[in-house]
Amino acid sequence: MTSIKGPAPAPTSFPGSEKLRIGIVHARWNSEVIEPLVKGAVESIVKAGVKPENIIIDSVPGSWELPIGTSRMIAGSQIQASSNANDLMGGATSLLDGEASTTTPTTPKKSSGPLDAVISIGVLIKGQTMHFEYIAESCCQGLMRVGLDTSVPVILGVLTVLTEEQALKRAGVGRQDGDKGHNHGEDWGFAAVEMALKTGK
Numbered sequence: 001m002t003s004i005k006g007p008a009p010a011p012t013s014f015p016g017s018e019k020l021r022i023g024i025v026h027a028r029w030n031s032e033v034i035e036p037l038v039k040g041a042v043e044s045i046v047k048a049g050v051k052p053e054n055i056i057i058d059s060v061p062g063s064w065e066l067p068i069g070t071s072r073m074i075a076g077s078q079i080q081a082s083s084n085a086n087d088l089m090g091g092a093t094s095l096l097d098g099e100a101s102t103t104t105p106t107t108p109k110k111s112s113g114p115l116d117a118v119i120s121i122g123v124l125i126k127g128q129t130m131h132f133e134y135i136a137e138s139c140c141q142g143l144m145r146v147g148l149d150t151s152v153p154v155i156l157g158v159l160t161v162l163t164e165e166q167a168l169k170r171a172g173v174g175r176q177d178g179d180k181g182h183n184h185g186e187d188w189g190f191a192a193v194e195m196a197l198k199t200g201k
């Protein structure tokens with residue numbers, strides 16, 4: 001029996017999306033999964049009509065820092081992006097290369113103005129201790145709070161998985177049983193644009 005789980009199909013049109021500014025804050029832990037998730041989200045956001053230069057991307061060390069990193073990105077109305085989707089789409093630098101995400105980009109595109117939604121992306125993989133549970137709970141509660149406190153939609157892009165293969169499959173890069181899985185980043189991108197339009201000023 002096929003699973004009934006999964007998101008409803010995303011809307012096919014997003015009128016007004018050309019004016020939107022969308023943020024992405026991603027953790028740098030488990031970067032082999034983070035990278036396809038970020039790329040999938042960016043591709044969906046662009047497909048929905050948002051200009052690449054209006055997609056502001058930044059990173060934090062790990063998922064524990066996602067709530068404060070997301071809060072600071074929303075608060076900073078003048079954002080000198082550590083990168084934006086032009087870099088990613090152009091392949092100029094890997095956003096997840098430790099260097100790129102901490103050094104100022106060669107040709108930063110200034111981007112200013114309030115953000116209409118933010119996607120917070122992290123990958124938590126259960127280890128042998130309770131660390132996973134504490135970070136996962138705090139991170140999710142924190143992200144919910146940032147969204148409610150700021151009235152800027154915060155899309156939950158945090159995978160909380162029990163095995164590496166579960167993470168890889170949810171980024172569309174699964175390695176086992178010939179099933180690459182589905183890139184959840186693509187869904188988060190569409191959710192961000194939909195919520196930005198629904199809550200727009």
Ligand SMILES: O=Nc1c(NC[C@H](O)[C@H](O)[C@H](O)CO)[nH]c(=O)[nH]c1=O
Nearest residue numbers: 027029061062063064122123124125
């Ligand atoms: O431990 N595992 C993980 C992790 N730990 C680091 C934590 O988020 C934080 O950056 C440090 O504790 C410093 O504050 N961060 C993740 O994103 N995924 C993990 O699987």
